[in-house]
Amino acid sequence: MTTITNKTEYIFPEGFWWGSSASATQTEGAASVDGKGKNIWDHWYEIEPNRFFHDVGPEKTSQFYYKYKEDIKLMKEIGHNSFRMSISWARLIPNGTGEVNTKAVEFYNNVINELIANDIEPFVNLFHFDMPYELQKIGGWTNREVVEAYENYARACFELFGDRVKKWFTHNEPIVPVEGGYLYDFHYPNEVDFRKAVQVAFNTILSSAKAIKAFKEMGQDGKVGIILNLTPSYPRSQHPADLKASVIADAIFNRSFLDPSVKGEFPEELIGILKEEGFMPEYENGDLDIIKNHTVELLGVNYYQPRRVKAKENLPNPEAPFLPERYFDNYVMPGRKMNPHRGWEIYEKGIYDILINLKENYGNIECFISENGMGVEGEEKYRDENGIIQDDYRIEFIQEHLKWVHKAIQEGSNVKGYHLWTFMDNWSWSNAYKNRYGFVSVNLDKDGERTIKKSGQWFKTVSEKNGF
Numbered sequence: 262m263t264t265i266t267n268k269t270e271y272i273f274p275e276g277f278w279w280g281s282s283a284s285a286t287q288t289e290g291a292a293s294v295d296g297k298g299k300n301i302w303d304h305w306y307e308i309e310p311n312r313f314f315h316d317v318g319p320e321k322t323s324q325f326y327y328k329y330k331e332d333i334k335l336m337k338e339i340g341h342n343s344f345r346m347s348i349s350w351a352r353l354i355p356n357g358t359g360e361v362n363t364k365a366v367e368f369y370n371n372v373i374n375e376l377i378a379n380d381i382e383p384f385v386n387l388f389h390f391d392m393p394y395e396l397q398k399i400g401g402w403t404n405r406e407v408v409e410a411y412e413n414y415a416r417a418c419f420e421l422f423g424d425r426v427k428k429w430f431t432h433n434e435p436i437v438p439v440e441g442g443y444l445y446d447f448h449y450p451n452e453v454d455f456r457k458a459v460q461v462a463f464n465t466i467l468s469s470a471k472a473i474k475a476f477k478e479m480g481q482d483g484k485v486g487i488i489l490n491l492t493p494s495y496p497r498s499q500h501p502a503d504l505k506a507s508v509i510a511d512a513i514f515n516r517s518f519l520d521p522s523v524k525g526e527f528p529e530e531l532i533g534i535l536k537e538e539g540f541m542p543e544y545e546n547g548d549l550d551i552i553k554n555h556t557v558e559l560l561g562v563n564y565y566q567p568r569r570v571k572a573k574e575n576l577p578n579p580e581a582p583f584l585p586e587r588y589f590d591n592y593v594m595p596g597r598k599m600n601p602h603r604g605w606e607i608y609e610k611g612i613y614d615i616l617i618n619l620k621e622n623y624g625n626i627e628c629f630i631s632e633n634g635m636g637v638e639g640e641e642k643y644r645d646e647n648g649i650i651q652d653d654y655r656i657e658f659i660q661e662h663l664k665w666v667h668k669a670i671q672e673g674s675n676v677k678g679y680h681l682w683t684f685m686d687n688w689s690w691s692n693a694y695k696n697r698y699g700f701v702s703v704n705l706d707k708d709g710e711r712t713i714k715k716s717g718q719w720f721k722t723v724s725e726k727n728g729f
Contacts, residue, residue, distance in 0.1 A: 278678025340724025
């Protein structure tokens with residue numbers, strides 16, 4: 262670190278991955294076009310549009326399906342050398358199993374080729390919350406058949422695009438469909454059923470390991486990993502009961518996917534609870550060996566906010582559905598720094614704590630920050646007379662997180678890049694367009710017109726200098 266006129270310079274390692282990440286359902290639009298099958302979001306919006314902010318559904322979103330060339334040009338313009346996208350399973354294989362949709366192959370080939378032509382490396386993720394509806398009808402991830410269908414889908418993707426794509430990810434934030442779909446009612450199928458939640462989690466991990474196994478068997482060139490949202494669990498105090506609460510929260514929400522993905526085994530604390538409460542998942546002989554022997558080579562880390570917990574204040578209602586909060590209460594720390602739009606705490610040091618934990622307890626696995634970002638409501642009010650959104654708050658947010666990433670690198674962390682969520686304002690599931698996250702503004706009143714925000718221009722200089 263060199264100091265010039267009292268200003269610290271943060272310079273990152275050669276070849277650092279600067280870019281952003283996005284997902285198919287949140288950006289492509291064209292939801293029922295060119296043979297795409299329905300996914301659970303298309304279906305849920307059809308039956309309950311009122312559960313989406315301003316009744317805006319996934320059918321149009323940010324029109325990446327039509328505007329990808331323009332968007333990739335803008336990515337290059339603001340300094341991207343890498344970009345994480347996802348493939349829509351229901352677009353590629355409309356029923357989740359069976360025939361591959363040639364129109365979808367053509368689209369994804371075009372996108373991948375366009376990225377490479379612009380010197381932007383495609384990082385491709387296979388599953389980002391968007392289960393094909395035909396497979397959800399038979400139970401989604403609760404059903405073993407869906408694990409096999411996913412393995413076949415992964416094989417198809419490796420075969421079709423693996424000659425050019427060298428960074429693959431099996432899942433994005435796999436804990437979220439567990440929480441949203443089977444615990445807390447914010448994703449379809451909106452069930453509150455801990456037994457199903459555990460089965461969904463197990464089958465998802467198994468599907469990830471099977472995809473990695475297929476990747477190796479097919480002799481694919483490149484690396485295959487997973488993307489996890491890690492929320493460090495901080496205890497209210499050093500009191501043993503608070504510490505125990507934080508260990509359990511960490512085992513349920515972080516280590517449930519982190520340990521099997523990186524170490525090939527599940528955390529003892531979690532297995533203990535599942536056995537004690539009678540919620541062990543069903544699995545077959547050989548499953549645990551597949552998980553053990555097919556761990557990830559690259560880990561994407563999504564970090565937005567910490568989790569703060571304390572010991573339970575009151576005994577849980579024995580009649581109520583079983584939820585993880587039976588073991589801890591969430592704790593609201595006085596004086597915490599907040600993003601008032603999203604209702605999330607901003608705690609930049611959390612990103613450092615995650616990276617040091619990976620270094621010390623997970624073999625310093627090669628990783629990168631695959632998502633970090635700030636959602637802001639009503640961002641139009643920051644648009645200046647030249648039409649540019651002056652999002653200095655986003656620049657500050659990114660900078661403060663990058664300082665902690667830099668510190669972790671200096672202490673030996675094997676972190677290789679930083680991707681903002683997201684490239685352009687996108688449709689955020691049930692929040693639709695309520696909060697804006699992008700480097701690039703999308704004006705929904707002007708057919709999705711793109712304008713680079715101040716943060717996008719700033720990011721270009723960061724990428725060019727490889728620091729700030």
